[in-house]
Amino acid sequence: MKTNLMKTIREQQPIVLNVANHVTPQRVADGINYIGGSPMMMADPLEAADLTKIADAVVLNLGSTNPTAQALMLGAGETANRLHKPVVFDPVAVGATPLRRKRTQQLLERAPVTLIRGNAGEVAALAGVSWDQRGIDAGQGSVDPVTVAQTAAQKCQCIVVLSGPTDIITDGTTVYQVENNAPMLTTNVGMGDVLDGILGVAAGISTDLETITTATGILPVAAELATHQYPDAPFSFLAETYNQLARLDDQTLQQRLKIK
Numbered sequence: 212m213k214t215n216l217m218k219t220i221r222e223q224q225p226i227v228l229n230v231a232n233h234v235t236p237q238r239v240a241d242g243i244n245y246i247g248g249s250p251m252m253m254a255d256p257l258e259a260a261d262l263t264k265i266a267d268a269v270v271l272n273l274g275s276t277n278p279t280a281q282a283l284m285l286g287a288g289e290t291a292n293r294l295h296k297p298v299v300f301d302p303v304a305v306g307a308t309p310l311r312r313k314r315t316q317q318l319l320e321r322a323p324v325t326l327i328r329g330n331a332g333e334v335a336a337l338a339g340v341s342w343d344q345r346g347i348d349a350g351q352g353s354v355d356p357v358t359v360a361q362t363a364a365q366k367c368q369c370i371v372v373l374s375g376p377t378d379i380i381t382d383g384t385t386v387y388q389v390e391n392n393a394p395m396l397t398t399n400v401g402m403g404d405v406l407d408g409i410l411g412v413a414a415g416i417s418t419d420l421e422t423i424t425t426a427t428g429i430l431p432v433a434a435e436l437a438t439h440q441y442p443d444a445p446f447s448f449l450a451e452t453y454n455q456l457a458r459l460d461d462q463t464l465q466q467r468l469k470i471k
């Protein structure tokens with residue numbers, strides 16, 4: 212694993228450019244900032260290319276898809292490809308509507324992404340696996356999530372991080388699993404979006420599978436520590452999770468990470 216990830220983030224302070232949804236941008240910006248990255252949100256497609264030039268990584272979120280957001284995603288994605296910068300994509304509720312599927316397909320064709328992070332329902336939709344997705348939530352399915360993640364990674368030719376009680380990280384061949392988790396993460400809307408931001412920070416440093424796997428553990432490790440303090444208070448848990456993100460060092464992260 213990447214044993215000096217937190218130190219490297221705080222030294223390099225990667226700039227992460229986001230096409231955020233309209234629900235959780237503050238949570239995402241805080242998540243990036245608290246671990247030591249530098250967040251930037253954008254809203255005007257006319258500056259997507261110029262802002263991508265100064266970014267170390269780009270994070271694209273389908274959550275509040277609309278024509279402007281799609282133009283932002285395409286503009287940033289295409290420039291990032293040309294400049295060989297990493298792109299993280301979150302296909303929020305992609306299986307829910309034909310429009311979301313069409314816009315995702317257009318993005319993946321015009322600007323291939325480095326990493327897709329979604330819950331089981333979203334990754335299943337990309338893999339073409341039958342799944343009972345529930346809006347923005349994972350829903351239920353009968354196929355092994357590891358197979359779902361590997362299929363999506365092979366189809367989309369990128370790294371896939373399938374989040375859930377166990378997070379699955381794969382390039383289509385090698386598979387790592389992060390077993391740290393905190394159920395109150397699912398009570399707070401947007402913690403998947405925060406995970407995307409953290410993965411963007413890490414991708415700004417390296418996109419090797421070990422770095423991405425270590426980065427996937429940052430949020431659940433912080434959330435486990437917060438759960439010890441606030442086992443039944445989801446909003447206090449949320450605040451404490453951010454405190455723990457700010458405090459987290461490599462020693463604590465490596466000690467607490469449960470990877471298989």
Ligand SMILES: Nc1ncnc2c1ncn2[C@@H]1O[C@H](COP(=O)(O)OP(=O)(O)OP(=O)(O)O)[C@@H](O)[C@H]1O
Pocket residue numbers: 329330331347348349374375376377378391392393394395396397399400401402403404405406430431
């Ligand atoms: N059932 C669960 N128990 C514990 N932790 C979970 C569970 N499901 C997801 N997580 C953790 O919650 C975080 C967010 O992942 P999740 O799968 O909920 O994203 P999401 O569905 O895209 O959320 P959102 O759309 O609200 O941002 C990850 O760190 C993941 O490990």
Ligand SMILES: Cc1ncsc1CCO
Pocket residue numbers: 232233234235274275303347400401403404
């Ligand atoms: C609630 C919600 N609706 C669209 S995006 C979003 C935040 C979770 O991704």
Ligand SMILES: [Mg+2]
Pocket residue numbers: 303330347403404
């Ligand atoms: Mg989500």
